[in-house]
Amino acid sequence: MTQNPPKFRREPAKQRKEALVLATLSLIAEQGVRGATVREIAKRANVTQGLIRYHFSSKEELISAAYSHHMSSMTDLTTAPSAKDNASAKSRLAIFVASGLKPPVCDPNSVSLWASFLNKVREDPQMQQIHKQTYFDFRDRLEALISEALIEAGVVVSPQQLRHYAIACNATIDGLWMEGGALPEAFEPGELPEIGLRSVGAIIGLDLHEAGEQP
Amino acid sequence: MTQNPPKFRREPAKQRKEALVLATLSLIAEQGVRGATVREIAKRANVTQGLIRYHFSSKEELISAAYSHHMSSMTDLTTAPSAKDNASAKSRLAIFVASGLKPPVCDPNSVSLWASFLNKVREDPQMQQIHKQTYFDFRDRLEALISEALIEAGVVVSPQQLRHYAIACNATIDGLWMEGGALPEAFEPGELPEIGLRSVGAIIGLDLHEAGEQP
DNA sequence: TCAGTAATTATTCAAGTGTATAGTTAGAAA
DNA sequence: TTTCTAACTATACACTTGAATAATTACTGA
Structure with a gap:
């Protein structure tokens, strides 16, 4: 029985939040606020877009954290x-x-x-x-x-x-x-x-x- | 025969452009760049949105002028x-x-x-x-x-x-x-x-x- | 080993955006 | 008056955005 590889990795909230913040920062630095969309941030953090809303109640909150x-x-x-x-x-x-x-x-x-x-x-x-x-x-x-x-x-x-x-x-x-x-x-x-x-x-x-x- | 009132007033390009620039500035000052949408700018300048594109080849050009x-x-x-x-x-x-x-x-x-x-x-x-x-x-x-x-x-x-x-x-x-x-x-x-x-x-x-x- | 749950994905939605384009009209000029 | 054109309106398009929701899955701990 081959067990298929895990489709994603669970991270403690704190770590994932920081990863999302860092992705946000690098994105803003490169492309300005305009380029830092929820989708783009998620992509850079190797995560799907919904996860951002799970960890941050809104995009504004993520931006504040960043x-x-x-x-x-x-x-x-x-x-x-x-x-x-x-x-x-x-x-x-x-x-x-x-x-x-x-x-x-x-x-x-x-x-x-x-x-x-x-x-x-x-x-x-x-x-x-x-x-x-x-x-x-x-x-x-x-x-x-x-x-x-x-x-x-x-x-x-x-x-x-x-x-x-x-x-x-x-x-x-x-x-x-x-x-x-x-x-x-x-x-x-x-x-x-x-x-x-x-x-x-x-x-x-x-x-x-x-x-x-x-x- | 009553002649119905004119639906709009024609302005020389220079004046209209300045009016649009001023509308843009007041809007950005109040609500930030995010609030300065083409529609909102047009509304503030008492003009329809298409006119902006007539005077400025893109929104970016209007922003630059402002x-x-x-x-x-x-x-x-x-x-x-x-x-x-x-x-x-x-x-x-x-x-x-x-x-x-x-x-x-x-x-x-x-x-x-x-x-x-x-x-x-x-x-x-x-x-x-x-x-x-x-x-x-x-x-x-x-x-x-x-x-x-x-x-x-x-x-x-x-x-x-x-x-x-x-x-x-x-x-x-x-x-x-x-x-x-x-x-x-x-x-x-x-x-x-x-x-x-x-x-x-x-x-x-x-x-x-x-x-x-x-x- | 087997729930239980917190983390994550997948998908959809409604609203708003800049742009394009075709038609309309004011007002000067002839 | 009539003509002509630059200024202006009206409408629709194609796309992006943040958010919501439901369904899945990895991991913990009993």
């Missing part, structure tokens, strides 16, 4: 390299800034993904929530690094001032990141991290340029 | 207030920066419109062309103002340095603009122009703060 995943991943990729405890605060800040302005964080695919999602933020409250949360999460980490670097340098600033620094530096990084991703050929390699270090340094009054050139 | 219109409009709104010839270069730069960071330029609708379009930039070469053109147009104007302000202050910088300044200041303005539009409740009124002036000033080494408080 958005959340992508933003966390970018924040992590920017934060991780600066988490070496032995380095000075200034050097950690410099690494943070530079990491956000070179691949894989600063990259056409990433920016394109982000732009695709930004669209839906206005329509969908859940997306708005994720947007707000990831924005403040990123900015708070940056503010903490700035604060440590200033203390280390013996500079005293008011909380208000610190907040303004964080907003400004965040904007500068975001702006450079976005432009680097949306118009890659307009900048030479290494140019954006360099500009980022100089600008953030100028804004908060510290020279980050020396500290930022890490392998 | 994108171009919106970006030019934003650049103009940022540039115009700084064009008073009698003011000093520094003051004109300050006004430029501040104008871009308050309404109507810095505004949820504007940002949302921009984000909607950014999506299509990657897919459509024509959109990419418009993106590139409007980006450089804005940045070049900013670079010119920076250059004049530095010369006025007796500061000499290399072309390379000037280019870096323009990229950095542009990124800072864009970043603040975007965040102010995407998360309006996160900033107090007047906070963004103030942060913008301080940051741009810090980056290029001039004190713009004094010069930027215009009515």
